[in-house]
Amino acid sequence: MNTQRRQALxxxxxxxxxxxxxxxxxxxxxxxxxxGWDKPAFDAKTMDDALKALGAGKPGESSDIMLNAxxxxxxxxxxxxxxxxxxxxxxxxxxxxxxxxSMLAASFTLxxxxxxDISTRVKMGQTSSVYALVKADGKYFMxxxxxxxxxxxxxx
Amino acid sequence: MSMNxxxxxxxxxxxxxxxxxxxxxxxxxxxxxxxxxxxxRFGNVSLLHFTDCHAQLMPIHFREPDVNLGIxxxxxxxxxxVGENLLRHFGIAPGTAQAHAFTCLDFAQAARxxxxxxxxxxxxxxxxxxxxxxxxxxxLDGGDTWQGSGLALWSKGQDMIDACKLMGVDVMTxxxxxxxxxxxxxxxxxxxxxxxxxxxxxxxRTTDFGDQVFPPFVIKPINGIPVAIIGQAFPYTPIxxxxxxxxxxxxxxxxxxxxxxxxxxxxxxxxxxxxxxxNGMDVDLKMASRLRGVDAILGGHTHDGMPAPTIVKNxxxxxxxxxxxxxxxxxxxLDFDVKNGKVSDFRYHLLPVxxxxxxxxxxxxALIAKMRAPHEAKxxxxxxxxxxxxxxxxxxxxxxxxxxxxxxMKMKDAEIAFSPGFRWGTSLLPGDPITMENLLxxxxxxxxxxxxxxxxxxxxxxxLEDVCDNLFNxxxxxxxxxxxxxxxxxxxxxxxxxxxxxxxxxxxxxxKPLEAAxxxxxxxxxxxxxxxxxxxxxPIWDLMARYLRDVKVVKPLExxxxxxxxxxxxxxxx
Numbered sequence: 001m002n003t004q005r006r007q008a009l010x011x012x013x014x015x016x017x018x019x020x021x022x023x024x025x026x027x028x029x030x031x032x033x034x035x036g037w038d039k040p041a042f043d044a045k046t047m048d049d050a051l052k053a054l055g056a057g058k059p060g061e062s063s064d065i066m067l068n069a070x071x072x073x074x075x076x077x078x079x080x081x082x083x084x085x086x087x088x089x090x091x092x093x094x095x096x097x098x099x100x101x102s103m104l105a106a107s108f109t110l111x112x113x114x115x116x117d118i119s120t121r122v123k124m125g126q127t128s129s130v131y132a133l134v135k136a137d138g139k140y141f142m143x144x145x146x147x148x149x150x151x152x153x154x155x156x
Numbered sequence: 157m158s159m160n161x162x163x164x165x166x167x168x169x170x171x172x173x174x175x176x177x178x179x180x181x182x183x184x185x186x187x188x189x190x191x192x193x194x195x196x197r198f199g200n201v202s203l204l205h206f207t208d209c210h211a212q213l214m215p216i217h218f219r220e221p222d223v224n225l226g227i228x229x230x231x232x233x234x235x236x237x238v239g240e241n242l243l244r245h246f247g248i249a250p251g252t253a254q255a256h257a258f259t260c261l262d263f264a265q266a267a268r269x270x271x272x273x274x275x276x277x278x279x280x281x282x283x284x285x286x287x288x289x290x291x292x293x294x295x296l297d298g299g300d301t302w303q304g305s306g307l308a309l310w311s312k313g314q315d316m317i318d319a320c321k322l323m324g325v326d327v328m329t330x331x332x333x334x335x336x337x338x339x340x341x342x343x344x345x346x347x348x349x350x351x352x353x354x355x356x357x358x359x360x361r362t363t364d365f366g367d368q369v370f371p372p373f374v375i376k377p378i379n380g381i382p383v384a385i386i387g388q389a390f391p392y393t394p395i396x397x398x399x400x401x402x403x404x405x406x407x408x409x410x411x412x413x414x415x416x417x418x419x420x421x422x423x424x425x426x427x428x429x430x431x432x433x434x435n436g437m438d439v440d441l442k443m444a445s446r447l448r449g450v451d452a453i454l455g456g457h458t459h460d461g462m463p464a465p466t467i468v469k470n471x472x473x474x475x476x477x478x479x480x481x482x483x484x485x486x487x488x489x490l491d492f493d494v495k496n497g498k499v500s501d502f503r504y505h506l507l508p509v510x511x512x513x514x515x516x517x518x519x520x521x522a523l524i525a526k527m528r529a530p531h532e533a534k535x536x537x538x539x540x541x542x543x544x545x546x547x548x549x550x551x552x553x554x555x556x557x558x559x560x561x562x563x564x565m566k567m568k569d570a571e572i573a574f575s576p577g578f579r580w581g582t583s584l585l586p587g588d589p590i591t592m593e594n595l596l597x598x599x600x601x602x603x604x605x606x607x608x609x610x611x612x613x614x615x616x617x618x619x620l621e622d623v624c625d626n627l628f629n630x631x632x633x634x635x636x637x638x639x640x641x642x643x644x645x646x647x648x649x650x651x652x653x654x655x656x657x658x659x660x661x662x663x664x665x666x667x668k669p670l671e672a673a674x675x676x677x678x679x680x681x682x683x684x685x686x687x688x689x690x691x692x693x694x695p696i697w698d699l700m701a702r703y704l705r706d707v708k709v710v711k712p713l714e715x716x717x718x719x720x721x722x723x724x725x726x727x728x729x730x
Contacts (some may be wrong), residue, residue, distance in 0.1 A: 011445065044423055070391060070408050071396075071408075071631075071633045071634050072634060072636070073397060074392075074394045074395055074399065074406060074407065074408075075394070078363075080406075088331075089693075108199060131279070144185065144632075148625075148629075148634055150395060150622050150626060151618075151622045151623075151638075152395045152396065152399075152684045153396065153397075153576060153682065153684040
C-alpha cells in the first residue's frame with residue numbers, strides 16, 4: 001500500500017479532498033470555478049431526453065471505449081465506474097444510469113490534450129444498464145454494461 | 157516427515173487389523189488403499205490442492221447434491237452433473253468407493269460401507285505420501301478453511317491456522333476467513349503465517365485508492381522450475397457476507413488485473429502459472445476462456461468434487477479448470493511435465509480421503525486432540541437423535557435446512573422461514589445422535605443472529621427473485637455461488653431458465669395465494685445488514701439447540717421444495 005500518499009491525504013483531511021487536490025496543484029482553483037452545471041441534462045428523466053439535452057442524438061458504437069465497473073455492486077451507494085476512451089480527440093465523457101431517477105450521473109469536459117480516462121463513484125438504487133457516452137472529434141459514441149445491485153446474503 | 161510406500165503399507169496393515177475387516181470390498185483395506193492412493197509420479201512439477209474444508213478437522217460424512225442444475229450454456233456440463241449422470245460422464249463404475257465419494261447415490265448405505273471421509277489427521281498422511289512420491293510438491297489451500305465448526309468459531313480460526321501450519325500448507329487464498337474481520341486476517345497473515353504460508357489475493361484492494369491488500373501472487377521454485385501461484389479470493393465477499401467485516405476492502409472478479417499479474421509472472425521467469433481460485437467453478441470456466449498464459453485454475457467455493465479437469469480452449473492454447481470439493485473430503489493432485497520452459501503434459505487426480513483407508517498422522521491427531529480437549533463436553537452434548545439422513549447440499553433444500561426452517565418457524569412463531577443457501581455443513585446417518593458439534597457444523601458463523609420480520613408479499617417475492625438470479629443468471633460473472641435460499645411454510649414455482657424478476661410464481665401459503673400488499677411473519681438467520689447486527693437476535697445454534705432438546709427424535713423430514721419448471725431431462729437432477 002502507498003502509505004505515504006495515505007498519510008499525506010490523512011493530514012490534509014481538514015481541507016477536504018478537493019482542497020487537497022487544489023493544494024497539490026492537480027486542479028487549479030480557476031478550473032474548479034469554471035465547471036458548469038448542465039441543469040437540463042442532469043434533470044432528464046429518460047434516456048432520449050438526457051441524450052438530447054447533451055446534444056448527443058443517436059450515438060454510435062465504439063470498441064475504443066472501455067467501461068470499467070463491477071458486475072455486481074458491493075455497495076449500491078458508491079459504485080466505482082471508470083471510462084477509458086482511446087478515441088483521438090476525446091473531449092467529453094458522461095456516465096448515464098438507465099434506472100436511476102435522473103439518468104445522467106456525471107459528465108466530464110476534458111481540456112485539449114487530456115487523456116480520455118475518468119473514474120468516479122455513482123449511486124444506484126437497483127440493477128441497471130450503465131452507459132458511457134463519449135464525444136470525440138465532434139462525434140458521439142456509447143457503450144453499456146449491466147451492473148447488478150443485489151440484496152446480498154446467502155452466499156457460499 | 158516423509159513416508160515411503162512401504163511405511164505407508166505397514167501403517168495400513170495396522171489399520172486393517174484394527175477392525176476394518178467387516179465391510180465387503182473394504183475388507184482388504186490395504187489392497188483397496190493401494191489401488192486408490194498409489195499414484196505413479198508424473199512430470200516434474202506437482203501441486204497438491206484442497207479447498208473449502210470448512211474447519212472439519214475430524215472425519216465426517218458429506219452427501220453430494222442430487223440437484224445441481226446447469227442453465228443455458230452450462231446445461232449438462234461439469235460441474236452440473238449429479239448421480240448417475242456424473243458417473244457416466246466420468247466413467248466411474250456404480251456401487252464403488254469412487255461412486256460414493258462423488259455422488260449421493262445410496263448415500264446412507266454406502267456411507268456405512270465405506271466409512272467417514274476427511275479429517276486433517278488422515279489428510280495429513282495422504283499429503284505426506286504424495287509429497288514423498290513427488291519431491292518439491294506445493295500444498296495449496298483454496299480457502300474457507302477457518303470457518304465451519306464450533307471450535308473454529310470460538311478460536312477465530314486459530315485451530316485451523318495451527319493445523320494448516322502443521323500440515324505444511326504453502327499458499328492460501330480466502331473467503332469465509334474475511335468474516336472474522338479485516339483486523340483478524342491481517343493479524344494472521346502478518347503473524348502466524350509470516351515466512352510460512354503465503355496468503356495471496358490479486359482481487360482484494362482498498363476501497364479508497366485501490367491499493368493491493370495482499371500480494372497478488374507468489375513465485376516458488378519446484379525442482380528448479382519457477383511456478384507462479386496467483387490468488388483469487390471470493391469476488392463477492394462483501395455482498396454474500398456482511399460488508400461491515402471488511403469495510404475498507406473491495407473485491408470483484410477483476411480478470412483484467414489477473415491477466416496483468418499472469419503476464420508479470422511470466423516476465424519474471426515463471427514457467428508454470430496457476431490461479432488458486434475461490435471464484436466458483438462456473439466463474440472459473442468463463443474466466444479461463446478469457447485469460448491467456450494460465451496453465452490451470454485450481455478452484456473451490458462451489459464445492460464441486462470434479463474427478464477430472466475441464467479443459468478450456470482460449471487465446472493462448474488451453475487452461476485446466478478443477479474444483480476440489482469440500483469438507484476435507486478430497487485432495488487434488490496436479491502433475492505437470494514442464495519441458496523447454498513450458499507445460500507439455502499433465503495428469504490430474506482428485507483423491508477421496510477415506511478415513512478408514514488412510515491411517516491418522518500421529519502429530520496431527522495429537523494437535524487436534526489437544527485443541528478439542530477443553531471443548532469436548534460442550535461439543536459432545538447430544539441434543540436429539542435423527543431417524544433420517546440429515547444433509548444440506550442441493551440447489552433448493554436439504555434435510556438439515558428443513559430441520560432449521562421447522563425450528564425457526566416453531567420457536568419464532570412464524571408463518572414463513574428463510575435459511576441461507578450455504579453449501580457447507582456435514583451429513584448425519586439414520587440413528588446418529590445430533591450433537592452440539594453437528595449443529596455448529598451447520599451454523600457456526602460470526603453473524604448468527606436470528607430474526608423475525610414483518611415482510612410484505614411483494615418483498616418476499618423480491619428476495620426470492622434476487623437470490624434465484626444469484627444462482628441461475630446465465631452469465632456466471634453475475635452469480636454468487638451459493639444455493640437457493642431455503643424456504644419454510646411458503647410454496648412457490650421456480651423457472652430457473654427464466655429472466656431476472658420472472659422466475660418465481662404461484663406463491664402460496666397454506667393453500668392461499670400470497671398477497672403482495674399483505675404482511676407476513678418471516679423468520680430467518682444470518683442477516684448481512686449492520687442494523688441486524690446491532691439489533692442482536694438469539695444465535696441460531698441456541699435457538700436450534702432449544703428446539704432439538706425439545707423434539708428429542710427427528711423423524712425423516714419431508715423437504716419443502718419449489719415446483720420446478722423447464723428442468724425435465726436436466727442432468728443436474730438425480
